[in-house]
Amino acid sequence: MTVTDRTRDSASPPGRRGTGRRLPLVLAACCLGQFMNVLDASVVNVALPVIADDLHFDEHNLQLVNNAYTVVVCGFLLLGGRLADLFGQRRVLLFGVGLFTLASVVGGAADAPVTLVLARAFQGLGAAVMAPATLTVLGTTFTEPAARARAFGWWSAVSGAAGAIGVLAGGVIIQWFSWRWIFLVNAPIGLVLFATVRWVVPETRPRRTGTGSGLDLPGALTVTLGLMASVYGVAESHVYGWGSARVLGPLLSGLALLAAFLVIQARFAKNPLVPLGVFRNRSVAAANLVAFFGIAALFSTFYFFTLVLQQVLHYSPLRTGLSYLPLSLGIALGGWGVASLVPRAGPRPILLGGLALSGTALFWLSALHAGSTYTGDVLVPATLLGLGMGAVLNATTNAATAGLPAHQAGLASGLLNTTRQLGSAVGLVTLAALSAARIDARAAEGAARTDTLASGYGLALTGAGILAVAGLVAALFVPVRKQSSSPRGDTEKVAA
Structure with a gap:
């Protein structure tokens, strides 16, 4: 089953029926x-202590509020991306918006831990x-290279800035309203979004091919x-340790299932969920890394x-x-500012x-300590981080979807979002373990509490800097790709 890149209503790209x-x-x-997606993932962090007190979470179960969301979203992103290819992008998007909005209302009304955890999973x-x-x-609607780059630029800027804005929104909601509004605010936004999608988003129509049209269920x-x-x-490793059966059991089971998935895709699937040949596209493979x-x-x-900011300063x-705010604005400006540069x-x-x-x-941020000031030690590196990451988010989105046919747009999107979610989960857990070990070591030496925390969190931020350097090395394998100015965006010039 494939999806045509032709759409049937007036939201078509310029040059097609109905113009743009x-x-x-x-x-x-x-x-x-x-x-909505990214904001919800970050705004909850600020509210966790208040949620714990109100719903009587115990110390070990509170992590489920985040983990229920992270585990499910990571597990289903790849399938979710493929569904848009198979069943139509507008239909699938409407389903996602509706489910997310309904689950948000249930979460905001939750009166018990299990209700909130289930709402987060949905x-x-x-x-x-x-x-x-x-x-x-975006990939199937904006086909002209410059317009496509601008669209991806806005999407990437919003995606990155929403994570930082979530912290601000969480602080405002917790201080002036109730934690329940971090979920309930999604209801009016979701209704507006549902109506807008139904009205303006073009539908793609799958068409059958001789190879069949079934979903690869195994x-x-x-x-x-x-x-x-x-x-x-x-996610469980920071509570029970890497050697615990509660960590090794799921990890080994997960790796075995993923190995089985690769075998199914390579040898048995008539309509593979992930055609492994997609990774022969060097841009896609390197961009996901x-x-x-x-x-x-x-x-x-x-x-x-x-x-x-809260425990050291x-x-x-x-x-x-x-x-x-400087970090959020930097991400938005960085993503938007490079939009015109990527095609060239x-x-x-x-x-x-x-x-x-x-x-x-x-x-630079890893050196923050109790005596640091905002204007002297935080403002400039936070802004630079935002500008840099905004540019990275935009360029990564372009590279990860470059050179693929329209019927694999959802596959590329699912791969990219899955990679991002896995990166956020693995990166946070790994750096949290390093930070906790440093804090424990400094506390055993008798260091002051603030200095101990600054040392541990500084090590984590150093680790984040090393991850950015690892990303830079991976970026060396992204091909030099200059897109033509053809209105259809069919032509790309690639050099090693």
Whole structure:
């Protein structure tokens, strides 16, 4: 089964039937959907202590509020991306928006831990469908290279900035309202988004081919369960340790299932969920590696930077949120600012420059201590980090979807979003373990509490800087790709 790149309503790209009068609304809908996804993942972190007190979570179960979301979204992202190819991008996007909105309302009304955890899991399922669908819509609707780069630029900027804005929104909501509104606010946004998608987003129609049209159910089952088990094991490691059966069991099971998935795709699947030949596209393979390291660095920074501001510099939740504004604006400006450069220069130089800038900023932030000031020690590196990561998010999106036919747009989107989620989960857990070990060691030496925390969090931010450098090395393998100015965007010039 494939998906044609022809659409049937007036939201078509310029040059097609109906021209592009609704294209700004298509872009706005896709960006709003991605904003909801990323914002929800970050805003909850600020509210966790209040949620724990109100719903009487115990210390070990509180992590389920985040892990239920992360495990499900990681497990289903790849399948969610493929669904848009198989069943139509608008239909799948509407399903994701509806499920995410309904789960948000249930979460906001939760009166027991189990209800909230289940709501978070269904939010994750909605996000796993919605996130790749938004990227698929952009990839199939904006086909002219410059317009495509601008669309990806806005999507990437919103995606990155939403994580930082979530901290600000969480601080405002917790201080002035109730934690329940971090979920309930999604209801009116979701309704507006649902109506907008239904009105402006073009539908793609699958067409049957001689090879069949069925979904690869064995592949979908093994990769979904394999990813969920692997991410669950990683998420549990910071509570039980890497040698625990509660960590090794899920990890080994997940790896076995993922190995079975690869065998199914290579030998048995008539309509593989992931045609392994896609990785022969060097741009796709390298861009996903860059995304893994880049997102591992960025989203780990959101967590540890928040802890530094609150526990080392002793900022209130609201002041912490306001301190994120330069980072948020930097991501937005970085993603938007390179949009016109990517079609001309190709993604590789943008990736190299953005990751170098981000790594420098992270090493700078790792030196923060109790005597640091915001204007002297935080403002400049936070802004530089935002600019660098905004550029990286844009260029990675372009590279990860370059050179693929329209019927694999959802596959590429699902791969990219899965890689990002895995990067954020693995990066955070790994750096949290390093940070905790450093804090324990410094505490045993009798160091002051603030100095101990600054040392541990500083080590984590140093680790984030190293991840950015690893991403820079991976970016060297992205081909030099200059897109032509052809209105259809069919032609690309590639050099090693």
